[in-house]
Amino acid sequence: MSALSAHLAPNSPPAMAAHRFVLAWGLARLASRAEPRVQALRRALAAAAVGRLTAAERDALARVEVRRAEIPFEVVDAGLELGIVPGDVSEAAEAGAASADESTAYAARLAQTWEICRWTSISPVWGRFLALLVRTLEPRSALELGTGLGLSGAYQASALKLNGAGKLVTLDVHEASRVAERGFAELGLSDWIELRFGLIDETLPDLLAAVGPVDFAFLDAEHSLSATVRHFDLLLPHLADGAVVVLDDITQTREMRLAWAVVSSRPRVVFSLPLRRVGVVVCGAPG
Amino acid sequence: MGLKERLAPGSPAGDAAYRLLMLGAGARPRPHGGRGAAAVTAALLDAGAGRLPAEERAWLDRIEAHRHLLPATTVEHALDTRGLERETWLAEASRANRWMSLPPIAGRLVIRLVRELRPSACVELGTGFGVSAAYQAAALELNGRGRLVSLDVEGMTAIARPFLAGLGLEDRVSLRAGRIEDTLDAAITDANPVEFALLDHDHTGSGTLAAFDALLPALADGAVVVLDDVNWTEEMREAWRVVRRRERVATAVTVRRLGIVAIAEPAAAGE
Numbered sequence: 222m223s224a225l226s227a228h229l230a231p232n233s234p235p236a237m238a239a240h241r242f243v244l245a246w247g248l249a250r251l252a253s254r255a256e257p258r259v260q261a262l263r264r265a266l267a268a269a270a271v272g273r274l275t276a277a278e279r280d281a282l283a284r285v286e287v288r289r290a291e292i293p294f295e296v297v298d299a300g301l302e303l304g305i306v307p308g309d310v311s312e313a314a315e316a317g318a319a320s321a322d323e324s325t326a327y328a329a330r331l332a333q334t335w336e337i338c339r340w341t342s343i344s345p346v347w348g349r350f351l352a353l354l355v356r357t358l359e360p361r362s363a364l365e366l367g368t369g370l371g372l373s374g375a376y377q378a379s380a381l382k383l384n385g386a387g388k389l390v391t392l393d394v395h396e397a398s399r400v401a402e403r404g405f406a407e408l409g410l411s412d413w414i415e416l417r418f419g420l421i422d423e424t425l426p427d428l429l430a431a432v433g434p435v436d437f438a439f440l441d442a443e444h445s446l447s448a449t450v451r452h453f454d455l456l457l458p459h460l461a462d463g464a465v466v467v468l469d470d471i472t473q474t475r476e477m478r479l480a481w482a483v484v485s486s487r488p489r490v491v492f493s494l495p496l497r498r499v500g501v502v503v504c505g506a507p508g
Numbered sequence: 509m510g511l512k513e514r515l516a517p518g519s520p521a522g523d524a525a526y527r528l529l530m531l532g533a534g535a536r537p538r539p540h541g542g543r544g545a546a547a548v549t550a551a552l553l554d555a556g557a558g559r560l561p562a563e564e565r566a567w568l569d570r571i572e573a574h575r576h577l578l579p580a581t582t583v584e585h586a587l588d589t590r591g592l593e594r595e596t597w598l599a600e601a602s603r604a605n606r607w608m609s610l611p612p613i614a615g616r617l618v619i620r621l622v623r624e625l626r627p628s629a630c631v632e633l634g635t636g637f638g639v640s641a642a643y644q645a646a647a648l649e650l651n652g653r654g655r656l657v658s659l660d661v662e663g664m665t666a667i668a669r670p671f672l673a674g675l676g677l678e679d680r681v682s683l684r685a686g687r688i689e690d691t692l693d694a695a696i697t698d699a700n701p702v703e704f705a706l707l708d709h710d711h712t713g714s715g716t717l718a719a720f721d722a723l724l725p726a727l728a729d730g731a732v733v734v735l736d737d738v739n740w741t742e743e744m745r746e747a748w749r750v751v752r753r754r755e756r757v758a759t760a761v762t763v764r765r766l767g768i769v770a771i772a773e774p775a776a777a778g779e
Contacts (some may be wrong), residue, residue, distance in 0.1 A: 234520040283576040290573035293566050294676065324652025331650075332562030335569070 240346045243497045244270035250494060258463040258503050259492050265357040269350045278356070281379040282349055288404050289342065289372055293334035296400060297327065303337055303370075303397045342369060343441075343469065347499055348376040351439065351467065354501075355380035358465055360436030361387050364428075366421055366452055367442035368393035371401020373469075377439065378405065378414035389414045390428060392421050392442070425455050434461035441469040449480035457489060462506040471500040526613040526764060530556030533761045543730035544770030545759040547624035552761065555617040564619050567646035571639065572612055574674055578637055578667075609639040610708075610736065614766055618706070618734065621768075622647030625732060627703030628654050631695060633688055633719055634709030635660035638668025638681075640736075644706065645672065645680040656681045657695045659688050660709065692722055701728035708736035713743035720751050727756070729773040738767035 244266050251263045268274070274282070296303060343351070355363065355377050363381065365374055368391045381387040391414060393401075398416060405414050417424055421442050429435070438456055440449065449468065460466070471481035472495075481500050485493035491505040534552030538545040554560060560568070579602040610618065622630070622644050630644055635658040648654040660668070662685040672678050684691045688709050696702070705727070707719055716735065727733065738748035739762075748767045752760035758772035 280580070283573070287573040287577060290566075290570040294570065324650065327652070328561070328563040328650050331566050335562050335566035339565075339569075 236344075237346065239497075241270055244350070247494055247496050254492065256491070258505075261357050262354070262465065262492075262494070262501065262503060265350070265354040268353045268357070269346075274349075274353075277383060278352070281383060282345075282352060282376070284408055285348065285372060285375045285379060286345060288375060288408060289338055289345075292338050292370055292400060292404070293331055295403070296334045297330045301397070301400065303334060303400075338370060338372075343373040343376070347469075348373060350496075350499070352376040352380040354465065354467070355387075355437060356383060358437055359384050359386065360465075362432055362435050362461075363387060363389040363437040363439075364432075364435050364456070365389060365391035365439045365441070366425070367391075367440070367469075368398040368401045368416055369395070369441065370397065371404045371416075373439060373441060374401060374414055374416075375404060375408055375410060377437075378410040379408065381413045382410060387413070387436075390417060390432065391415070392417050392419070392424050392428070394418065394420050421452060425452065429455065429459040432459075434464070435459050436461050436464050438464070438466045439469070440466065444470055444473055444477055446476040446480045446483075449477065450483050453484045453487070457487065457504075458507065460489070460504045460507070462504070464504045466502045466504065468500040468502075470498055471495060472498050522611070523613045526611070527556045527558070529763045530617065532556075533763055536761075538759050538770075541758040541770055542773030544625070544732045544773070547621060547730075548732060548759065548761060548768055548770050550624050551617055551620035552763070555613070555620050560616060560620065563650055564616075564623065564647075567650065568612065568615060568619065568643075570675060571615065571642045571646065574642075574671065575609070575637075575639055578639075578671060609637050610643065614763075615639070615643040617763070617766070618643040619647045621732060621734070622654075622704055623650060625704055625730075626651050626653065627731075629699040629702050630654065630656040630704040630706075631699050631702050631723065632656060632658040632706045632708070633660075633692070634707070634736075635664050635668045635683060636708065637664070638671040638683075640706055640708060641668060641681050641683075642672060642675055642677060644704070645677040646675070648680045649677060654680070655699075657684065657699050658682070659684050659686070659691045659695055661685065661687065688719070692719065696723060696726045700726040701731070702726050703728045703731045705731070705733045706736070707733065711737055711740050711744060713741070713747035716744065717747045717750055720754070724754065724756065727771050729771060731771040733769050733771070735767040735769075737765050738762060739765050 248263065248266050248270060251259060251266065351373060363377060365377065368374055374389065374391045378389050381389060402416050405411055435456065440452055442448065442452060468481060468484065471477050481495065485500065485502055489504050490502045492503040494501045530552045534549050534556055538549055618640060632641055632644065635641055641656060641658045644656050648656060658681055665683045665685040669683055672681055684695060702723065705723055707716060710716055710719065735748065735751065738744055752769060756771050757769045759770045761768045
């Protein structure tokens, strides 16, 4: 890990400052928009930028962060393989595992899974933003594509629990998401979130036919141009008037930047807001 | 916001001040200090530069996450036992957790020190909420060896025990409840030779000095002792001045509230 990226780690002071700046910039862009659909988004942005949270919200978010910190230990203790390996950590982990020293192997596996939880999973600041968005929008029906380790799902479901209404269905194909299922149960979120395994292209159409209009969606599945646009287009006819869709990692690759350009220019999208790595779109009435 | 609040533990400015002081203290040469002094130097430089292996960061995150929940659990405990008003206790516990427990940046130093030293036996006087014990025990867990004996009154160990169990560290720590004057001798006998010790119990000069002198004969060559709150009062500052001049103390470092001494190694003098 280079020195610069280590200093820009999630929750480091410069990263936090950058995050607030991005949110403030988003707020400035929203200032001229008077539609009620966009106003809810403005309230969520303002709450996240200022960090104005109730004690119950703080407690719920802290519990998700405990979960994040626990995952590496759970994964290593259970001897699970996550199979998601970010960049340069795999080599170090292999070197550690090959060593005869048991404590070195343990440390290397812990280091590897920790890197995934920290760098691949949603960062605490964006998780908080997602939770506040769900708190303000109060969706009845929410959808997540790409469960991963279940942290973004836990943020959204915690917000639904605080709202006292709504249900989140999250889809993933990866076996690593078994870890997520345990996390939801541990956080007492089982009534608010439902995990469905399978290829999203197969599970999504059936699900959409069954659940009725979707008020909120978070897209964080396959990070390719074709998959992102395909998933969004599958979703589009089933989105409610004023539905908000959040896309993660829109700046990650050239393909994802293109995907964001395509998604944000779809005719039903009345407002789109790129916030560094996260893109938010608001949809108008169908037809 | 006053200067004190800006430099509060865990605030960006407070952390930056700690890191600069650690780097400064680590950069000072310690040619004949032996193993203990070398570990202190390495730990100060690593913690100051933020050069920590990912597995140590994983443990620091885990301890930090659980620490956020500590005030709430402490309050539940206090309400159970003493039936006091909830809001008062919550505020008091948050303040205590922030100011009394070891700040995360000092936790980095402790975890690094214990990793460098690879001790078999550690002793802690003053468990408190169990935060500093967790840092030591996490390092022992990563080392794959060593145990910590931690002493405090019943009221504190009752809070620290579930905290450490929640972190899965209960097997590395033996918590002993009682007045430290009563439990210290047995603990020293059991843990002899002590390779790492943390003194954070009695914030009077005489009490700290008495505990250090009781511990001194049991300290292994090359052992490291960390004293917390050495700048707390004039009395504590005086005790710290005496401690750092004690025989067998090879090197002494002060980083804000922490005083660190390394015990000499006879072999090191001949090198």
